[in-house]
């Protein structure tokens with residue numbers, strides 16, 4: 001695996017000052033079930049958004065005293081349906097466009113570091129297909 005900087009090494013955006021950890025089923029019971037079962041050394045999360053599920057997983061591995069790193073793979077450009085309805089607060093507006101480009105990644109960084117998990121979570125800006133090509137050569141615990 002490429003040696004990636006952690007969120008803490010990258011730094012907390014100083015223009016954001018509030019947590020916004022909105023996600024989808026990010027607190028599902030599947031996370032503690034899988035993590036207890038597998039005790040992974042490395043988790044690759046494909047699709048992270050603002051970090052809700054990554055933060056949930058990080059809190060679990062810390063609680064279980066595991067030495068686990070979490071790599072978050074995302075383009076941070078949003079899914080296609082987020083771009084279609086410009087009135088949709090939960091999707092289009094949540095992209096946080098600045099000069100037409102999404103700023104979700106910066107909220108993710110802020111959330112992860114402010115929640116105290118910046119040392120175990122690393123972002124990896126990739127389309128999932130590029131990421132899978134890299135991973136084909138590796139044996140992983142939990143994707």
Ligand SMILES: C[S@@+](CC[C@H](N)C(=O)[O-])C[C@H]1O[C@@H](n2cnc3c(N)ncnc32)[C@H](O)[C@@H]1O
Pocket residue numbers: 022023024025026046047048049050051052053054073074075076077078079126127128129
């Ligand atoms: C449903 S959200 C992830 C939710 C998140 N796990 C949570 O905490 O609820 C889906 C994410 O996948 C990302 N995404 C969509 N297509 C992608 C692709 N082909 N490669 C990488 N990321 C992608 C989007 O940018 C978005 O952040």
